[in-house]
Amino acid sequence: MAERRDDRSYTYDPVYRHLLRARELSQLNDVPQDLKAEINRAVELLQQRCLYCEDQSTKPSPALDHLIKETFAYPWEDAHKEGRVSYYATPRMLTGNDEAQLIKLITSASKANMVLEIGLYTGCSSLAMAEALPKDGKVVSLEIEKGIADVARSFLDRSPVGNKIEIMIGPALNSLEILAEKRMKFDVIYIDADKKGYVQYYKTIFEKDLLASEGTIIVDNVLKSGDPYSGEKYESNSDAIVEFNDMVLRDKNVHKVMIPVRDGVYLIRRMEDTDKA
Ligand SMILES: C[S@@+](CC[C@H](N)C(=O)[O-])C[C@H]1O[C@@H](n2cnc3c(N)ncnc32)[C@H](O)[C@@H]1O
Structure with missing residues (x-):
């Protein structure tokens, strides 16, 4: 390994x-x-x-633990060289167990039935959220790379809850349109794909009414190695995150909390669902 x-x-x-x-x-x-x-x-x-x-936190289930280890062991360089994945899909993209347990807890506290993930990779966060869903619950996860989706599917099929996870292959914006046409709504939406797409994903979620009433949006990497507050340019795509964070801050229709878990997580809900006074 x-x-x-x-x-x-x-x-x-x-x-x-x-x-x-x-x-x-x-x-x-x-x-x-x-x-x-x-x-x-x-x-x-x-x-x-x-x-x-x-x-002090819950350890990953055997299936999640296995998925995390398999992701690190996978020959991503070969997959790239052989043209199965269009870029080097580093295991650093993986949502680690600490964040996976956080989003699992939020999914269960939300009593979610339907979850949407934008950015599947090998399925770590999908699996963690699926583990918190009732028997008829479902995670729809969007992934642009077929080669990555195939790897994820093979990992997820070995989990007892893998059948709750549906993968949609293609650019996330197209998939969001399809889900909106089907009038699907989600109790939890986890955004963790290309950072340049975040602004448009957020706008589409609200414009196309994809977030269920009392729904929660969770957004990963909003601290982007500290660039948004350090003024440094350690990460190439941190400008997109700064733009996204500023947009969320200006959005008076949502209640939001940014927490420094891992690379920064934004928790967002409609104001009407949070402020009941
Ligand atoms: C940071 S990783 C996701 C990590 C994942 N949530 C986990 O639990 O490990 C981002 C994923 O989004 C995918 N992606 C990038 N751009 C995309 C797009 N436009 N549409 C759909 N997926 C995209 C990448 O191929 C990659 O697998």
Whole structure:
């Protein structure tokens, strides 16, 4: 099995990135021992907080655990070279267990029956949400790459709830149109595809009435390695996230909370469903 690279939550934190750099610099230069020790301690504490949160949270089900491990072991470079996937689909795209358990909890607290995911990859978040659905519940997950969808299907078919997950292959905007034509509505919508598409996905969800009454939208990667508040340009597509976040902030029709879980998660509900006073 391929060696698992460090994809833990702290690796998305720019403070962690800068502390690693400070630690490197402190080793090169004539830096007092106590300052070096403080830098090392700060690095350790960021890691320990993350590990503590992981330890205190529900572990993945056997099926989800298997899916996560299989995703890391999969030969993505070969899939790209052989033309089955049009880009190198790095396992860093995977929603890790910490976030998967969060969205599973939100799905169950919402008493959701119908879930929409925009951005399937190998099915980690789809599976976590499917595990929280009743017997007749359904996750519809959108994926543009057939090669990735095939891999996801083979992983999901090994899970006891894989049959609750329907994959739609194609550009998400087209699939959203099809779902809207069928007048489908979703209790939870998880947005986690191409970041440049986020603004349009959000607008389409409301314009086409895809969010059920009392529905919740969950959006991943809204902190984009810290770029929206650091002013740095660590990620190539962070401008799209800044535009998206600003649009949500300006939207007076929704109640929203941004939480620093992993690479940042936005939780959004209609104002009328949240403010009952
Ligand atoms: C960050 S990954 C999703 C991770 C996934 N939610 C999980 O639980 O691991 C984003 C996925 O969206 C897909 N994608 C990118 N652009 C898309 C588009 N326009 N329409 C549909 N899917 C798209 C990518 O191929 C990729 O598999």
